[in-house]
Amino acid sequence: xxxxxxxxxxxxxxxxxxxxxxxxxxxxxxxxxxxxxxxxxxxxxxxxxxxxxxxxxxxxxxxxxxxxxxxxxxxxxxxxxxxxxxxxxxxxxxxxxxxxxxxxxxxxxxxxxxxxxxxxxxxxxxxxxxxxxxxxxxxxxxxxxxxxxxxxxxxxxxxxxxxxxxxxxxxxxxxxxxxxxxxxxxxxxxxxxxxxxxxxxxxxxxxxxxxxxxxxxxxxxxxxxxxxxxxxxxxxxxxxxxxxxxxxxxxxxxxxxxxxxxxxxxxxxxxxxxxxxxxxxxxxxxxxxxxxxxxxxxxxxxxxxxxxxxxxxxxxxxxxxxxxxxxxxxxxxxxxxxxxxxxxxxxxxxxxxxxxxxxxxxxxxxxxxxxxxxxxxxxxxxxxxxxxxxxxxxxxxxxxxxxxxxxxxxxxxxxxxxxxxxxxxxxxxxxxxxxxxxxxxxxxxxxxxxxxxxxxxxxxxxxxxxxxxxxxxxxxxxxxxxxxxxxxxxxxxxxxxxxxxxxxxxxxxxxxxxxxxxxxxxxxxxxxxxxxxxxxxxxxxxxxxxxxxxxxxxxxxxxxxxxxx
Numbered sequence: 001x002x003x004x005x006x007x008x009x010x011x012x013x014x015x016x017x018x019x020x021x022x023x024x025x026x027x028x029x030x031x032x033x034x035x036x037x038x039x040x041x042x043x044x045x046x047x048x049x050x051x052x053x054x055x056x057x058x059x060x061x062x063x064x065x066x067x068x069x070x071x072x073x074x075x076x077x078x079x080x081x082x083x084x085x086x087x088x089x090x091x092x093x094x095x096x097x098x099x100x101x102x103x104x105x106x107x108x109x110x111x112x113x114x115x116x117x118x119x120x121x122x123x124x125x126x127x128x129x130x131x132x133x134x135x136x137x138x139x140x141x142x143x144x145x146x147x148x149x150x151x152x153x154x155x156x157x158x159x160x161x162x163x164x165x166x167x168x169x170x171x172x173x174x175x176x177x178x179x180x181x182x183x184x185x186x187x188x189x190x191x192x193x194x195x196x197x198x199x200x201x202x203x204x205x206x207x208x209x210x211x212x213x214x215x216x217x218x219x220x221x222x223x224x225x226x227x228x229x230x231x232x233x234x235x236x237x238x239x240x241x242x243x244x245x246x247x248x249x250x251x252x253x254x255x256x257x258x259x260x261x262x263x264x265x266x267x268x269x270x271x272x273x274x275x276x277x278x279x280x281x282x283x284x285x286x287x288x289x290x291x292x293x294x295x296x297x298x299x300x301x302x303x304x305x306x307x308x309x310x311x312x313x314x315x316x317x318x319x320x321x322x323x324x325x326x327x328x329x330x331x332x333x334x335x336x337x338x339x340x341x342x343x344x345x346x347x348x349x350x351x352x353x354x355x356x357x358x359x360x361x362x363x364x365x366x367x368x369x370x371x372x373x374x375x376x377x378x379x380x381x382x383x384x385x386x387x388x389x390x391x392x393x394x395x396x397x398x399x400x401x402x403x404x405x406x407x408x409x410x411x412x413x414x415x416x417x418x419x420x421x422x423x424x425x426x427x428x429x430x431x432x433x434x435x436x437x438x439x440x441x442x443x444x445x446x447x448x449x450x451x452x453x454x455x456x457x458x459x460x461x462x463x464x465x466x467x468x469x470x471x472x473x474x475x476x477x478x479x480x481x482x483x484x485x486x487x488x489x490x491x492x493x494x495x496x497x498x499x500x501x502x503x504x505x506x507x508x509x510x511x512x513x514x515x516x517x518x519x520x521x522x523x524x525x526x527x528x529x530x531x532x533x534x535x536x537x538x539x540x541x542x543x544x545x546x547x548x549x550x551x552x553x554x555x556x557x558x559x560x561x562x563x564x565x
Contacts, residue, residue, distance in 0.1 A: 086247050093248035096228045097255025099287060104280035105224035106256070109217065111270045114263045131264030133207055135257030137214035139250065146233070146249030165488060168301040168453065171234045175295030178227030182288030184281075184339040188226040224284065227291060228252070234298075278341030282330075282350075285337060289327040293320055300381050304452035305488055307418055313386040317367045324361035328354045377462030378455045384420035392424055395466055409437065415509065418489060419482065422461045423471060427480040429509075431516055434481035438534035444564040446478045446557070449517045449528040451486040451510075456546040457527040467550035473557045479534070483513035485526060531560035540564055 100106055114131065181188050218225075232248045263270055296311075296319055303311035329335040331354035333343040346354075367373045370389035373380065383392060415429040427448070428434030438445045450457040464470060474480055487510035496507050501519040506512050518524055521543060531540040540560040547553045 086243065089244050089248045090251040093232050093251025094255045095251075096232050096248075097252040099283075100221075100225050100228050100252070100256065101259050102280065102283045103221075103224035103287075104284065105221035106217075107280055109221070110259065110263060110273065113213075113217070113260060114267060114270060128261075128264050130210055131261050133210045134214055135261040137207075137211045138217070138257040138260070139253040140211075141214055141218050142229075142249040142253035142256075143246055145229075146246035165302045165305040168298045168305070172295045172298040172302070174230060174234065175291050175298065178230055179288045179291035179295065181227055182284045182291060184285075184337045189222065228287070231291060231294065278343070279350075281339060281341070285330060285340070286327065286353075289323055289330070293323045296320070297379055301453040304381060304385075305486055307489070309385070311381065313381040313383065314368055314388065316381050317364055317373075321361050321364050321368075324357050324364070328358040328361065331357065372462050372466065374463045378459035380458065380462075382420045382422060382458060383462060384422050395423055395468075395471060409441075415489075418487070418509075419484065422482075423465055423474075425475060425480055427482040429482055429484070431481060431483060431513070434479055435532075435534050435537065438479040438532075441479070443477065443479050443534070444540060444560055445530075445532040445534050446474070446480055446560070447530040447532060448480065448482045449513065449526050449530070450482055450484055451526045452484060453486055454526045459548065460527055460546055464548060464550050464553050467554065469554045470550055470557065473554065473561070477561055478531075478557070483516065484510055485514040485517060485524070486510045487513070529556075531557070533564055 101110070113134070178188075180186070229249075229252065232252055233245050296316060300311050300316055303309070326335060331350055332346060364373060364376070367380070368388075370383070370386055370391035372383065372391055377383075383389065409426055413426065413428050413430070414433050416426075419429050421427060428437065431447070434445060434447075448457075465474060487508060489509045491507055491509060491512060495512075496505065498505050499515045499519070501515060504511075506515055514524060517528065521528070521530060523543075525545060527546050528543060529545070530543040532538065533540055540563045541556070544556060547556065
């Protein structure tokens with residue numbers, strides 16, 4: 001088949017869609033902490049008032065840390081926490097709103113709605129004012145939806161969603177359902193009575209009529225926006241942030257409202273919009289492939305949490321490679337659905353997007369042999385779950401100092417058959433067993449509070465821990481204890497107890513580890529790294545979370561070793 005290529009500069013949505021996909025990946029790869037190494041030779045340390053309610057900020061720890069920084073300024077590190085969680089949700093929602101604008105249920109409405117407002121009044125300013133109110137009403141409707149989700153589930157339930165296996169499986173089925181809708185299997189519609197009622201009230205005068213116009217848009221376009229909204233709400237809810245759903249809907253609605261207000265301000269720009277056509281449906285199908293790929297992450301969470309071992313890293317990669325290849329074939333017109341229109345030629349933007357998708361598919365192929373694929377490592381199952389791995393054996397961690405005799409521990413540990421061992425390390429998965437061993441060999445302890453569904457945990461293990469200097473410390477100078485807070489394995493009856501912290505009965509490994517983290521360290525975030533002196537189980541330095549800078553993370557580990565000495 002001969003493919004004719006014609007430049008169609010007006011069909012820029014494909015390039016915009018490619019940019020949205022790239023930006024989304026970069027957002028989820030953004031570090032949650034910025035760290036920088038500084039020289040503290042000329043810095044004078046001032047006194048710090050300790051918070052006695054926080055066990056990580058005791059006067060002894062602060063005094064030791066200050067003494068270390070004064071004696072060894074070369075290992076001093078400043079850690080600046082940046083709360084990017086809600087910003088990530090907001091930007092993701094905004095990108096989703098921009099993508100929704102390119103769907104067949106909304107895009108044709110742009111010129112019709114804007115023309116209605118600009119021609120409704122003889123005074124153009126009044127039309128612009130009405131368009132602004134219309135945009136504000138869109139924001140209120142969608143943010144209200146996000147707030148209802150929060151109120152319905154509650155803050156505690158939202159925190160639990162990201163680690164709950166049943167909910168993750170439900171989310172997987174939801175996203176597959178949304179993908180099938182975008183592929184044209186069926187349409188997701190709300191009851192017609194709701195849309196008709198909203199349409200009847202649009203004739204009202206003033207703000208009330210404009211509000212019902214916005215409501216009518218939200219209801220009528222739900223067949224297109226429903227899957228996007230559902231995906232955003234799932235992502236926001238599983239973030240654990242109380243206001244996540246509302247913030248996600250704020251970003252989504254702001255993108256929608258901004259487009260209507262912008263074209264009301266500059267109506268002449270409507271003439272530059274591409275005409276409606278088959279490309280709108282192509283974007284729906286493209287988003288369907290994205291939904292399908294995203295759903296696999298939730299299925300992977302379930303597989304890891306319940307130790308099914310049916311969805312290991314290579315299986316996950318094979319499915320993503322196939323989905324990406326099918327997306328590329330669809331963009332080239334080699335794969336068609338029942339509601340697709342004939343493609344007589346391939347536009348240049350569509351070709352460029354196909355090249356990007358095929359390139360991504362080829363990029364993932366080395367991962368089948370164990371390549372780390374660091375750009376998407378946060379989304380993949382653990383490297384240790386892969387059966388055929390040529391990458392991990394190439395990593396080595398030798399002795400980092402002649403003053404420390406390396407003691408290798410190859411004995412099986414408690415629960416070792418349940419959990420994957422990262423980078424050929426031999427971590428402990430039980431707190432008491434790990435502490436006892438560290439006391440025996442006289443080594444400091446690093447506790448890694450982690451989770452099967454923790455994206456940042458997987459990224460740390462794939463991008464920071466393999467660093468040669470970091471891996472040496474983890475292997476030779478520390479006793480590593482990995483505590484999974486979301487594991488659903490039942491504890492023996494003799495080990496179950498009622499927590500003095502939460503007053504709940506602890507019945508699973510995950511609940512036990514979560515209780516240890518909350519009771520001793522007053523936090524429930526993952527990853528969370530704690531450096532301990534096993535002799536008295538005191539904290540060596542202030543614990544920290546994810547740090548994607550290998551040098552600063554190495555300095556953090558080295559500071560604990562120096563204080564342990």
